[in-house]
Amino acid sequence: MRVTRRSAEPPEEAFSLERHRDLLRRLDERRRAMVELLEATASRESVQTALATLDGEWSDMTRATAVRLRAHDVRIHEAWTHVPQTWNCPGCRRPKSGLFRLVSGRVLQGKLDDHHDHFVSYGNHRIKEVFGEVQLAAMQFHVQLAFADAQNYVGGFTRTLICPDCNTADGQGKMAITDLLKDDRDWFSFPIEDIRDFIHPPEPNQPHRIDPRRVRDVFLRRAHDRSLRTRKAIIDGTIRFLEQEIHWKSREQTESVQEAYDGYVDLLADLGLGGNARMTLGSLSASVQDANPKRWREPPKRKFTAPEAFLIDRYMAEQAPDRLRQLPPTWRCPGCGRTAKETVRYSNKKAEKGGFRLHSNVVELGRSDRSELVCSDCALMARNLAGEAGCTPDDILPSEILQAIRKNRNRRHLPAKFHATIDLVVKGIRERVAATAEEEWTPWDDLASDDDGFDGEEFVALP
Structure with a gap:
């Protein structure tokens, strides 16, 4: 082509x-x-x-x-x-x-274009084909969740913004291998690394040119043909189960362990008990500490939207903690970079008279010589990282928090998408804290040589 x-x-x-x-x-x-x-x-x-x-x-x-x-x-x-x-x-x-x-x-x-995996269209097409619009609309929510999980499992990549030239190159690439895709062209999309591999060196303000031979090579080398067949089989198999009314999702939508913990943390933050104070409170309140320091890595399933601007303004004027309202207008969280207003979000704890209340606060984080005020969401992430790294929240640097999160304006931070990313951050924290402790520790032998206080020339034994 x-x-x-x-x-x-x-x-x-x-x-x-x-x-x-x-x-x-x-x-x-x-x-x-x-x-x-x-x-x-x-x-x-x-x-x-x-x-x-x-x-x-x-x-x-x-x-x-x-x-x-x-x-x-x-x-x-x-x-x-x-x-x-x-x-x-x-x-x-x-x-x-x-x-x-x-x-x-x-x-x-x-x-900019929204580049997404068209394979989600295959699942939507097949489930409508099998059940029909009317039956699908009446399908119970927990059954729909089971199918949505299957779709998420076989998704190739998350939606992302790309330039229209890259999006066009994706379509041109599929046209170049119609003999390989056959009837599956509508269900396939190239991920961005594939597009990058088969376009000629890009020029500014010009459309991309694709290399059809490299398109074919990328498609076969990365076994997209086999993975496409497998992904279709997973969707088709899930639909066969649903036809037999076999599914695995509970009908009960209850508060998750993470949501209960997040609500507790929000309450403590509202009371001004953040950072190390929270750790002290935990040791005073519980005789047995939970043994899973990685539980925070699983984000809550409840999805909160950002509060409307007028609600945020009202909260900042009437309800926000004094510490938050007294921040200078130029303040940004050293961890996530959000402004004070961008840290205001819905809490996991329901207000007394229905609905969800707004929440935000700032917490002092860091040793006395380098302490900074960070938002309560970053302070929570510092505590989570410290729990895994075996140190205190004050040992965590704002840059390390940023590496371990997916930041959100007016919503709670989510942990980094891949556990391996967090593993690397925790490993770096452990190594840095250990190196710092080694630098700060002075052996007794060195002290003895400095002041001759132990077995030096001027040492006099007690009678």
Whole structure:
């Protein structure tokens, strides 16, 4: 399959200096409006950080690219604004400035695509085919969960944002191996590492070109044909079980062990008992400590949405702990980098009169010479890591917390997706703490040589 390369400048649209200047004037107006908005709501330092990090029609990068590609207009899609200017496409690894495309009408387009595994469509297709829309709609929730688990088990990768050129290359790659995929083309998607392997070296602001021979080589070398057959067999087998009303999900939806523990931690944080105080309380309250320091790695099944902005504002004004409200406007958690408002979330403990209450706090973490205020979610993660590493929460560095979590705005942090990632973080903590302890410990022999207090020349034995 031969893939032709399109020019970054559509030849049918001649460049107009007048339209180009009109665009630059509009972009400058957007920039001024953005600065006014930030200056009215944020500190000077935050304004500069926001202008250098956030992205949109108003950004310097958009304007510079419009000048470089001589655009007449800009079209920035919403997903583009959700990632910072420093973002790189995880597929081709081009910087964001190289992902702009000049489309028809000399319009500068900033757009990102949601790349997902199309195999989920196979499961949806088969279960509708077998049960029908009416029966499927009436299926009990716990039975649907059983099928959803099977779908999650055979998923190839999580949804991710990539540049449209990588997403297009995925489709072109599948077209190049229709003889291998046959009827399964609709159920297959290449993961980003495969796309990266079969495209030619990417060029800025240009579409990708694929190498059909490398597409075939990647597909066969990574045994996608065999894994696709196996994944289909798992889905089909699960559906056969469901047809016979054989499933394994309990009808009862109860509070999980992790949810009970998280609620307890939230309550202690509200009472100002965080960090080492929580460990002391645990030793005072329980005569037998749980022996599984890794239980925190399994995230709770209950999914909380982020509170609405007006609820967060009300909480900060009326209910937030004094310690949280007294933070400077420029404060960000040294662990996760969230602002004070971004740490406010729903608690696992239900409010007395129904619903879920809001929660947030900050905790002092670290030794006296380097202690910092971190959000209560990061403090909890520090305690979890310390439990595994055999040290105290104050021994944990904010950078180590960040490595072990998937941070969330206005929601509880989740542990890193893979246990192996956390294993490496814990191993590094143990090695660092052990090395620090060795540096701080002074052998008695060294003390004796310094002050001659034991068996030195001036030593006098007691009678």
